[in-house]
Amino acid sequence: MSEKPIDEFSGVETTGHEWDGIRELNNPMPRWWVWTFYATILWAVGYAIAYPALPMITDTTKGMLGFSSRAELQQNLDQARASQTKFHELIAARTVREIDSDPALREFAIAGGASAFKVNCAPCHGSGASGGPGFPNLNDDDWLWGGDLDAIQTTIAHGIRFDGDADSHASEMPPFADVLEPVQMKQVAAYVWGLTNTPSDAGLAEAGKQVFLDNCAACHGEDAKGKAEMGAPDLVDAIWLKARGEDAIFRQVASPKHGVMPAWAGRLGDTTVKELTIFVHSLGGGI
DSSP states (O other): OOOOOBOTTTOOBEEEEEETTEEEEOOOOOHHHHHHHHHHHHHHHHHHHHSSOOBOSSSBOOOTTOOOHHHHHHHHHHHHHHHHHHHHHHHHHSOHHHHHHSHHHHHHHHHHHHHHHHHHTHHHHOTTSOOBTTBOOSSSSOOSSOOSHHHHHHHHHHOBSOTTOTTSBOOOOOOGGGTSOHHHHHHHHHHHHHTTSOOSOHHHHHHHHHHHHHHTHHHHOTTSOOBGGGTBOOSSSSOOSSOOSHHHHHHHHHSOOOOOBOOOHHHHOHHHHHHHHHHHHHTTTOO
């Protein structure tokens, strides 16, 4: 058997392998590393015996310990549901005001309501409940149908202009294009915009005040602060649901846009509606 050549630069014996003039040095791995590697092999074999590990045609080996991550997850879920049951029972049995006055129950309801909000309400009101054009911001103190606990619960449970619920809020602003002349609509648009901003024409705004009193005050009030029982918005708080500016107000007066909110009581149940009520009320705009 021929001796393997020695590398002239390092003085280390080579393995005898050579490729394109390059020889491989025979530097074995440290003993501690080799034994560690053997230990990992033994650990892998033991793991495969003790736990589910080896794939088969339709299943896997079960392992001698009978461990199942799915069973463990299900056990954790069952424990979580069991711990929540007492809170759900209390929420179901109490009014929203009673729930709000109990710190522990209120905290639980807010957490449950936040989760339900993300799934059911965020597509319209936004993940932060800040709303958008045509969808109310639930963080402010501007409420079309009232912002106390009972009013919020009613709105969530029965919706707004929702045909599938007989108790849904149903008032609508009539189109005034058939009632007022175009110049009168320009006047009232200038007046309404002038309640919180500078109108384009002070003369139009002054004339629009009387048009407002004659046609709009019945719902929005003579002071233009709105009426929650009719869903008529406050026009002096500088919060605009549909759009801003005199042109946008003119279009809304001429041909109003009416949003629709579904009734959630039938979809989510009374308990979740209460949780949503407490959560929305807690956002900062509740009364």
